[in-house]
Amino acid sequence: MASYLIRRLGLALLVVWGAVTIMFVMFFVIPGNTIDILSGEKVVRPEIRRTIEKEWGLDKSVTGQYVHYWNRVLHGDLGKSYSNNRSVNELFKQRAANSARLAFWGLTIEIVFGIGIGVIAAVRKYSLLDVVTGFVAVALAGIPVFVLGLLLQYGLGVRPAQWNWPRWARFPVQGMGPNRWFVVIPLGHQWKYLILPAIVLACVQTGFITRISRTSMLEVLNADYVRTARAKGLRSSTVIVKHALRNALLPTLTVIGLDVIGLFGVAVLTETVFNWPGLGSTIRDYAFAQDVPVVLGLASIVVLFGAMASLLVDVGYSILDPRVRLTTEKVD
């Protein structure tokens, strides 16, 4: 187990290094000169150009800049934004918490509703409930995020306001609100600002998870050991929860594991539509401006997070299914 984890950790770090290196190289390949970006495209006199190059370490070769970059990163300094001089470390601290909270609630909705509805649909196969949930799941998975976002904004925010519904029945359509939290738990009215973006963030994947959970559950429910469990006279709920669900969750866990990365680091559209200042929309904004330090700094952390999430999924497999052994030993 330990050697497996060490090996996987090493692999994860290798992935991070590779991803950052590719991004670093790409910024030198795509058109655009850093000085032009820094100077707002104004013609810069040579002496000013030299000053800027020295200040930002651009007077070094590409290799030199690459080494300098890693040297900084390994000392915990992600650099400063070219465009507005903001510290990338500070930017990360501000944005990561916002992203994590939104991702947590998005994921919670996905898991609770996705798995819950999937299991019920499987247990009540071909019932009206199964048909309706199947239809809704496909629809949710197919609606573009920004369309769903705008629909919810108008349906639960704009129209209630125009129809003079009471305040408690209206949802804010933008922003973070009071920004009051206990870790990930919204305090006061914070939940009203959270709920719409969390629903939108969760919707697409909830549809997928519902379908995957249903399919996996149907397979498991037909397995011999489930029949045996039923034959032993166990209660139906015990059979479903203790015997079937645990095994049916394996493929779902894979999807959820991959989704964590998407929810945390690249929820660009949801964050943009609801003006939720998270990592995804921030990376997008700075990428448009070719602001290398910010994009590299934040994207590196997202990649690192993704690699760690992937590792945790593998560990989760072994917990759910003891037959899966996290070992490097050869099995004859």
Place this chain on the structure above:
Amino acid sequence: MNTRYLKALAGGMLALAITVPPATSAVKKKKVTRVTKATTTVAPATTAIPATTATPATTAAATVTTAVKAVAAGGTGTKCNKVGGTFIDNWTLSTSDAQHIDPGITTELIGAQVINAVWDGLTRVDPDTGNLLPDVAESWSSNADSTVWTFKLKKGVKFSNGEDVLPSTFKKTWERNVSPALGSEYADLANVIKGWQAIQDGKGKELAIVADDANLTLTVNLSSPYGGLAQRVSHTLFFPLSKDGQIAGKDYEKGVMIGNGAFKMDGPRQPDLQTKLVRNDSYFGGINGHPACLDTLVFKVSKDPISAYADFEAGNSSNGVIPGGKFAEATKKYGDRATKAVLSEQYLGINWKDSVVGGFGAAKLRQAIGAAIDRAGINSIVYNGSRKISTGFTPPGIPGYKAGLTQNFQKEGADPALAKRLISEYAKPIPKLTYWYRTSSVEATIAQLIQANLKDVGIDIDIQAQNPTTYFTDVRNKNPQLFRSGWTWDYSGYDNGANQLFHTTDDASNNLTDFAVAQYDQLTEKGQAESDPAKQAADYQQAEAIMLDQAVVIPLVWGRFQTVLSPKVDQYPQNALGFVDFGGVSLK
């Protein structure tokens, strides 16, 4: 003002809404100022300069007196029908947060909007008339050849922390803002002041300004004659900073900055969320002659104009941006109180030095291109009919503006017959031309419309989307035959627009067309040095007529604000540069 990059949501979102947010003005390029090469000996005698350039017939002394009296009597601006309340602005930052809100560094209209609420400069543009008003300055004058300017400051002007705003405050602030260490993109706006070049070269630290705090006079010595200094100092670069700001670097804006304007910062701004301001009770009154009507002013940040509009519709903001394609609907629902003209121009540039489309010999071809383009169609399809078709370059509202400077571009729709006649008179084969645009859905639509228009008269163009981040540098260096660009005036002066964009020795390289005509240069130089507004306007008009006759640009549309106001808003003064006079904004 600098163009915000045309930020797009991924693919489908763009298809949903062609949006031109307030700070975007399609494709817009930052500019700076050309220094006239001529030098003149400073004359000892001084001549009073009118406080307004929009009334050239008025005598200088009389105009200054009028302005000062008006302020003394309670201001020329808006009175408060009601005091109090919170104004939530979801128009200014409806596509992104401002990169900077430091007056010395900002390059965007959106940042300057916040700055204008927190600071007052020496002069300010009247929201109603477009005339120049005294702000911190009580009056100003220059010598005969406009090389020495003297500003007399009002007594008792203070920062919100109680610090006095004195002539030396301006001198020190300007020196901070033009220092290479700060790296302000707008530092060139001060290049007419003596000592500026030495500072840039690292050979000096002071501008040639005499600050007499005892008599409240600020005497500015210029390196060459310049008649528009009073207009130029209305720009944010020339706003006063308190003592801590005068010595601060780029990080100053991360904390609470101290201003002398109608509002003060309530705390450090919350990047990408909001900037909250509260009334500055020690405000000297500015152009309105009274403290701000509002208690609180919040600049809310959005990242998508469609959701910003939804937020407005939900009653969560006092103003909002009209997303593309919704102009007619929004103005029908909420009125058009806040959709006045803005001093900006969208145009198609043509490279003067190109072997096919450039030079005097290709004038007919360029005029044919202009005649073939259906500008009314572009306005209708791209801007939902909200813009005014340009019949020249300089927009109405700029002091000295004159309609009908050229016979070209007077027809709003396409004139294929005229275009074909001009092409036949050109009498040369026309190869396929290259057209560049800055990647965005708006620009792609304009490009396709122009391509279809030109094809109708037998001109083929290859439309090419370009990297938005490096677009202007690439246009400058690679000289495409046809390219899209735009311009928003930084201050209400004729010299800031057309005449700085087409001068041969444009130091800031805003002359993207590479236009180089000696007569044009001479006229603009003469106009820049002229202190009589009427004569100055005549020079600039002649110069612009030369440029327009040569059709080196095809003017498309003049700008218009895409703003809606809540019915709860009473007064909303906004000048044609785009700045809302928040000190005069009030709620019902």
